[in-house]
Amino acid sequence: MADAAGHLLDHHEAGSTWVGKSIPRVEDASLLSGRGRFIDDLGVRPGTLHAAILRSPHAHADIVSIDISAAKQSPGVVAVLTGEDVTSLTTSLVVGVKAPVECWPIAVGRVRYVGEPVAVIVATDRYLAEDAADLIDVQYRPRPVVCDPLAALSPDAPVLHDGFKGNVASDRTFRYGDPEQAFASAAHRISIDIRYPRNSCTPIETYGVVADYDAGEDAYDVLSNFQGPFSIHAVLSRALRVPGNRLRLRTPPDSGGSFGVKQGVFPYIVLIAAAARAADRPVKWIEDRLEHLTASVSATNRATTLSAAVSDDGRILALDWDQVEDCGAHLRAPEPATLYRMHGNLTGAYDIRHLKVRNRVVVTNKTPTGLNRGFGGPQVYFALERLVQRIAVELNLDPLDVIRRNLVAAGAFPYRTASGALLDSGDYQEAIRRGVVEGGLAALKARRDAARAQGRLYGIGYTAVVEPSVSNMGYITTVLTPAERRKAGPKNGAQATATISIDPVGSVSVHVSSVPQGQGHRTVLSQVVADVFGLTPSDIRVNTELDTTKDAWSIASGNYASRFAPAVAGTAKLAAERIAQRLACIAASQLNTEVDDIAFVAGHVGSKRNPDNKVSFSRLAGLSHWSPGALPDGVGQTIRETVFWTPPELTAPDDADHINSSLCHGFIFDFCGVEIDRVTLQTRIDRYVTMHDCGTILHPAMVDGQIRGGFAQALGAALYEEFAYAPDGSFLTGTFADYLLPTTMEVPDPLILHMQTPSPFTPLGAKGVGEGNCMSTPVCIANAVADALATKDIDLPLVPAKLADIVRGAEPAPPAGRAADTKRTGDRSLRGEGQATVAASAERVWAMLLDPATLQAVIPGCHHVEKLSDTHFRAEVTLGIGPVKGRYRAEVRLSDLDPPHAVTLGGSAEGGLGFGGGEGRITLAPTASGGTSIHYVYEAAIGGKVASIGGRLLDGAARVIIGQFFASLARQAGGAAPNRSRGSFVAKLRRLFGGGR
Amino acid sequence: MSRLQAGRRHPVRFSLNGKPCTGEAEPRLLLTDFLRHQIGMTGTHVGCEHGVCGACTVSIDGSPARACLTLAAQVDGCEVRTVESLAPSAGRLGILQAAFKRNHALQCGFCTAGILMSLDCLLRDHPRPDEATIRDFLSGHLCRCTGYAPIIRAALEAAAEMAGDVSRETTHA
Structure with a gap:
């Protein structure tokens, strides 16, 4: 390390600062050599147990019974916890609105989303815990399901929680200025309806928790890759029924990405802590990918109607927002924060004085939502910036002119928005001017015109957004009425903390509670502090692990709302300056000069006027240890300084619901050119330009890294990613083969441009930059696609199938005589038919179909068949579909018996991997050669884990399995091989699955 | 078996x-x-x-x-x-690792080990891959932090260095 630093020093000119340089990251060497210390890389106490979680296959069902007896007897199992056990050890998690509703980290009596924990199995290793999970027998009684936020509003929708009005957890209206008057007098009212989908930034490292309980002290010790905000610590200690000082929450040194998502680990902290208490041993749980995609957390999906009162020249006079936010099955802290994070910024980058808002929060049978990069921004800007594009189209104006015409004026900062945000600084007009010139908009327009002249589908999209950072901890209380807020007490601010320590040999350590997940905080802090002390970054050691029992922290601690550069790094600067100020006093006294004459340069503290009059930094800095008596009076120690910093601008919402929801407001102007292939309807990004003003840039390469990373995630959200649910609430995207993240083949390199307008409100002038492209890019691409296709209605993700409907119209009906293929979304039922010929009489086939011994022999994977009555059978079968193989208990009932001609089989199957139900009609007809022709039609539906990860294979697998059944029936009857109506396709599939022989 | x-x-x-x-x-x-x-x-x-x-x-x-x-x-x-x-010795980085560090081709570093191993295999078999080859080869990796561009740049630089087109001093960790 020392050599690398020496190398660095060569390029560091005297008098220049480390801040602003792209120095190599201190984090990289260990990460590149396999020496990272992520949670699953750390050793645990001997005797630590491992947890697996059994999860609900149903989106909405009562739990009739849970039989854990077999699981408890399973090898290695120490404890099995169900909802009842967890409720006896913990208290419900708090809910973010005032309502008599409980929120447990495990299902209690009822499941409300696919993937909701139903039991926790604790065993000596994870494999044994998962073995035991398969042995738990849960009986469910399914309830009607509601997955769509607007459907959830309907009076006859199934109700998830009795404590809410219907499914509405919150319904608030806001009014700023005089929107009614503005709409009444405006020349135009232009509206747009938006459905923003569910997605997630999906870190590659999943959740992890290691929990221990000390009964003697009634205290928990938890290690988790939780990212904050540490306001959740209060939620956790309350749920675990201990005071905060008896919940020690620690974070590992490294965390494999989060993007907000790892805030959502907190219900599992409660669950695993409860398991550790029940097992009286430490318990470790590492989430797997299916669990993560199905049930960790996601961004909210939102239905928005946005209207603008617009003048003839495109000036927006007022906005009317109607937002219906879908928070999934439970309103977990800090939700409904996604809906309120942008409340001060509902007018975007525009000067709009009149505003009307209706915000409703609904619960549906989907995974509960939480933090996700952009947090509320993508949902708001998708509506706002689509509307701006529509205004241009409907009024026949240039979209960029409409943007320019409405921007906040350059001289207006700090600018108070209609709903209360204080936009700190900026020059939006200049940013756009530079973006247009340096980004080559004129050339891009020429490319578009040339492409269109050739008949190609090419479009250009624009967006201008304000990127908020450093959240006001009080913004979430805007969901409460002023009266409720008065009762609850004020909430506001954003306390950041930093501690500087100096040891006896004068080496400097920094600690902050920023909990990075890969952003390079340690490197930037070493730059910031090195500048204050006249040292090099390699002289500074930075620790960003957080231990709530030993470290300085506040409820605002953590890694979210892009608060590191503006708040945390600035606080470290303030802490270093406090110590430097005292060191300057000591130096002045030692060097016989004034404090004003002291400078920190190149490892020394000395006189500016006489540079030879100096003392080494380390000698001076160590004095507080070695000889406190030698310090001048009143200086105090220079060993350790902790600074808490909160900006005064972040005040609580006022009685008129004005809220300065964030401290800093960067500006982003994006434009892009896209081409849509006329044949494949794939969208290709031809050029993407993103202009950022994030205030002072501390480390240019890291800022560009944040922009590129956010852009790639936003590209995924725009083109590929959606957490898809079937109407029955089955989760359909449980693997990375179903939930498609962009790879090297899909992500282009955007052109990144910068200008720097420092924030007057932060110590370093920096603003947040981590989330902006997640807000600006999805709608910029959508605007370009809308331009290319000349269409109004654009829903994300822009998959070819959706664009096909726009370009080619809805798919025509299938030709007569051919059944429509199973639709992939919406209707997941499997339908099929086939035929087999058996060399036996119809009477004999009939007898075989009703004989348990024959059925046991011919049903694929059957263990045994039990005849409960003449028309009621029970079977145990093992079936494999794609990667999922599991044991199912099937009930089969016969009806409409017409011996020996026809019978209807109705049945259901349930197992650890999912459930299914269906009905089939079998008809028998004699053939000319004395055999029997069996014709069958069936319709089935399948849900649970198998739907999440094997969904693409279900159709084919069902055909194969049913084909196998009749093939072996034919063999059993001594007949010929069956012939099937879709012979070649089925034969191919059968080879694929290795069945049918 | x-x-x-x-x-x-x-x-x-x-x-x-x-x-x-x-x-x-x-x-x-x-x-x-x-x-x-x-x-x-x-x-x-x-x-x-x-x-x-x-x-x-x-x-x-x-x-x-x-x-x-x-x-x-x-x-x-x-x-x-x-x-x-991959590291030639403790405290030093190999050519590929050093190129990743220089280009800020990692953030959280969680996916990085797999990417390095794929590239290590690629560069052993194909000493001078072009960008398209590298992109194709790395399409089997998901990185959520970097947006891939710096990874591609690092791979190209490392390939050039290994092929002797560029020489650098030993890089210390």
Whole structure:
């Protein structure tokens, strides 16, 4: 390390600062050599147990019974916890609105989303815990399901929680200025309806928790890759029924990405802590990918109607927002924060004085939502910036002119928005001017015109957004009425903390509670502090692990709302300056000069006027240890300084619901050119330009890294990613083969441009930059696609199938005589038919179909068949579909018996991997050669884990399995091989699955 | 391969990063769990356990392989290399690692081990890959932090350096 630093020093000119340089990251060497210390890389106490979680296959069902007896007897199992056990050890998690509703980290009596924990199995290793999970027998009684936020509003929708009005957890209206008057007098009212989908930034490292309980002290010790905000610590200690000082929450040194998502680990902290208490041993749980995609957390999906009162020249006079936010099955802290994070910024980058808002929060049978990069921004800007594009189209104006015409004026900062945000600084007009010139908009327009002249589908999209950072901890209380807020007490601010320590040999350590997940905080802090002390970054050691029992922290601690550069790094600067100020006093006294004459340069503290009059930094800095008596009076120690910093601008919402929801407001102007292939309807990004003003840039390469990373995630959200649910609430995207993240083949390199307008409100002038492209890019691409296709209605993700409907119209009906293929979304039922010929009489086939011994022999994977009555059978079968193989208990009932001609089989199957139900009609007809022709039609539906990860294979697998059944029936009857109506396709599939022989 | 009995541990003898290594594994034990939790080599990461994200990529007999889709028992007699093999010595970085550091080709570093192992295999077989080849080869890896561009740049730089087009001083960690 020392050599690398020496190398660095060569390029560091005297008098220049480390801040602003792209120095190599201190984090990289260990990460590149396999020496990272992520949670699953750390050793645990001997005797630590491992947890697996059994999860609900149903989106909405009562739990009739849970039989854990077999699981408890399973090898290695120490404890099995169900909802009842967890409720006896913990208290419900708090809910973010005032309502008599409980929120447990495990299902209690009822499941409300696919993937909701139903039991926790604790065993000596994870494999044994998962073995035991398969042995738990849960009986469910399914309830009607509601997955769509607007459907959830309907009076006859199934109700998830009795404590809410219907499914509405919150319904608030806001009014700023005089929107009614503005709409009444405006020349135009232009509206747009938006459905923003569910997605997630999906870190590659999943959740992890290691929990221990000390009964003697009634205290928990938890290690988790939780990212904050540490306001959740209060939620956790309350749920675990201990005071905060008896919940020690620690974070590992490294965390494999989060993007907000790892805030959502907190219900599992409660669950695993409860398991550790029940097992009286430490318990470790590492989430797997299916669990993560199905049930960790996601961004909210939102239905928005946005209207603008617009003048003839495109000036927006007022906005009317109607937002219906879908928070999934439970309103977990800090939700409904996604809906309120942008409340001060509902007018975007525009000067709009009149505003009307209706915000409703609904619960549906989907995974509960939480933090996700952009947090509320993508949902708001998708509506706002689509509307701006529509205004241009409907009024026949240039979209960029409409943007320019409405921007906040350059001289207006700090600018108070209609709903209360204080936009700190900026020059939006200049940013756009530079973006247009340096980004080559004129050339891009020429490319578009040339492409269109050739008949190609090419479009250009624009967006201008304000990127908020450093959240006001009080913004979430805007969901409460002023009266409720008065009762609850004020909430506001954003306390950041930093501690500087100096040891006896004068080496400097920094600690902050920023909990990075890969952003390079340690490197930037070493730059910031090195500048204050006249040292090099390699002289500074930075620790960003957080231990709530030993470290300085506040409820605002953590890694979210892009608060590191503006708040945390600035606080470290303030802490270093406090110590430097005292060191300057000591130096002045030692060097016989004034404090004003002291400078920190190149490892020394000395006189500016006489540079030879100096003392080494380390000698001076160590004095507080070695000889406190030698310090001048009143200086105090220079060993350790902790600074808490909160900006005064972040005040609580006022009685008129004005809220300065964030401290800093960067500006982003994006434009892009896209081409849509006329044949494949794939969208290709031809050029993407993103202009950022994030205030002072501390480390240019890291800022560009944040922009590129956010852009790639936003590209995924725009083109590929959606957490898809079937109407029955089955989760359909449980693997990375179903939930498609962009790879090297899909992500282009955007052109990144910068200008720097420092924030007057932060110590370093920096603003947040981590989330902006997640807000600006999805709608910029959508605007370009809308331009290319000349269409109004654009829903994300822009998959070819959706664009096909726009370009080619809805798919025509299938030709007569051919059944429509199973639709992939919406209707997941499997339908099929086939035929087999058996060399036996119809009477004999009939007898075989009703004989348990024959059925046991011919049903694929059957263990045994039990005849409960003449028309009621029970079977145990093992079936494999794609990667999922599991044991199912099937009930089969016969009806409409017409011996020996026809019978209807109705049945259901349930197992650890999912459930299914269906009905089939079998008809028998004699053939000319004395055999029997069996014709069958069936319709089935399948849900649970198998739907999440094997969904693409279900159709084919069902055909194969049913084909196998009749093939072996034919063999059993001594007949010929069956012939099937879709012979070649089925034969191919059968080879694929290795069945049918 | 001889028939292994479920539920019993069987010896696995293989070469790990050039040194002989012996462990015991039940037939169902994944290579990822074996390497990480039995051998203690935690540099190989687990991101999806279904072979898509690529974080667990190791080299088995010179070819990149998903350790999460490989059973420990399958590497008996094989030559396995992991990210821990890439640095020439403690405190120094190899050419590829140094190029990643220079180009800020990692942020959280969780997917990085797998990407490095894939590129290491690629560059051994194809010393001068072009950008299209590298992009194609890395399409089996998911990175959520970087947007890939710096990774591609680092790979191109490392390839040029290894092929002798550029020379750099030894890079210290």
